[in-house]
Amino acid sequence: MLQNIRVVLVNTSHPGNIGGAARAMKNMGLSRLILVDPLDFPSHEAVSRASGASDILDNAQVVATLEEALVGCRLVLGTSARDRRIPWPLMDPRESATAVCAEASDGAEVALVFGREYAGLTNEELQRCQFHVHIPTAPDFSSLNLAAAVQVLSYEVRMAWLAAQGQPSKVEKFEVTSVRSGQLATADELEHFYGHLQNTLVEIGFLDPEKPRHLMARLRRLFSRSAVNKSEMNILRGILTETQNAARGLVHKRGNKDV
Structure with missing residues (x-):
């Protein structure tokens, strides 16, 4: 045509x-x-x-x-x-x-x-x-x-x-990753992540375990909507680990000053 x-x-x-x-x-x-x-x-x-x-x-x-x-x-x-x-x-x-x-x-x-x-x-x-x-x-x-x-x-x-x-006017681009990295995180991987997330939030004082106010439930809903893949899960877990390390470093510095 x-x-x-x-x-x-x-x-x-x-x-x-x-x-x-x-x-x-x-x-x-x-x-x-x-x-x-x-x-x-x-x-x-x-x-x-x-x-x-x-x-x-x-x-x-x-x-x-x-x-x-x-x-x-x-x-x-x-x-x-x-x-x-x-x-x-x-x-x-x-x-x-x-x-x-x-x-x-x-x-x-x-x-x-x-x-x-x-x-x-x-x-x-x-x-x-x-x-x-x-x-x-x-x-x-x-x-x-x-x-x-x-x-x-x-x-x-x-x-x-x-x-x-009948052709689309836009073509979705997909991230080029390994097959495994592109797979969605499994239910057990998500549970380990939620546990890690909760511990980190408690450690930095963002979550009061005595008064959680449905925070973890809301965060679960947020990440469930996001369809997190394995590569993204690794990134999130890495952020949590570094956050914990930074928080512990601050506590250690304050302890030395008190001494």
Whole structure:
């Protein structure tokens, strides 16, 4: 589906923006870049800014007119930051991404069109688009870098595509440990820990065994919710041991002073 989506940059002035746009596309799984009459391309600056997405640049299609860039497209969306005299059907990036993915998944060719850095798309160019996409930036600073605009729309397309594919938008990372360290602490290990914890709390004066006030029950509930593994249990036991050593050291120092 993503291969049906093309990013079209019109009359781009700065080659660095072309490279930045290529990087944004590759980040989000898009690969088809079409450049309409770029002022400076190919360029070492574009490759440098692409930061590893030079394959997007190598395969970029360069054409003379927007008309050529849109051949075969069933849906064309043009970005526009300025108000126009003739209102056009408007979408925000999220709405546009949903429409793009719906058409692309049906086998249609789709184009996301971005204009010049200094002036955007002309009215004539925008009239070649079925929809205008407006990125809701802060009103007092609405100008957005070209590569950043490509990143915004590419990201929304990525999110819509993941949703359409039933894929998660986040991947949980798990700590790399030995198999044994990653296993949950056993019931007997937990009981030894609770005994160690209680003794330590009594020793440092935090727990009064004559008036426990359900402290240990609350701590048991806390650690039961935490699903402590063997590695974490070793850490906790180590902390308790060092706490006891520190407390005994203080008592010993005070005893020497009294003598």
